[in-house]
Amino acid sequence: MRYQLVASPDFQQRWFAKGLNRSAARKAPVFAYSRKDTLQSDFVQSRFGLHADAYPTH
Numbered sequence: 001m002r003y004q005l006v007a008s009p010d011f012q013q014r015w016f017a018k019g020l021n022r023s024a025a026r027k028a029p030v031f032a033y034s035r036k037d038t039l040q041s042d043f044v045q046s047r048f049g050l051h052a053d054a055y056p057t058h
Contacts, residue, residue, distance in 0.1 A: 005020070016028065022049075022050065025047075025050055025055060029057070031057075041057075
């Protein structure tokens with residue numbers, strides 16, 4: 001499955017004003033549909049080496 005990041009312009013400006021980087025990824029909230037939903041955590045882990053407990057998840 002291909003994963004594509006999407007966010008509203010306001011969300012992008014608030015959390016990624018300087019781009020998507022490790023520091024921003026640690027602060028920006030993530031929405032997971034269930035505990036089985038690992039698309040976001042897999043992406044953040046592969047790109048920035050951050051485990052799911054390193055950023056806010058709802």
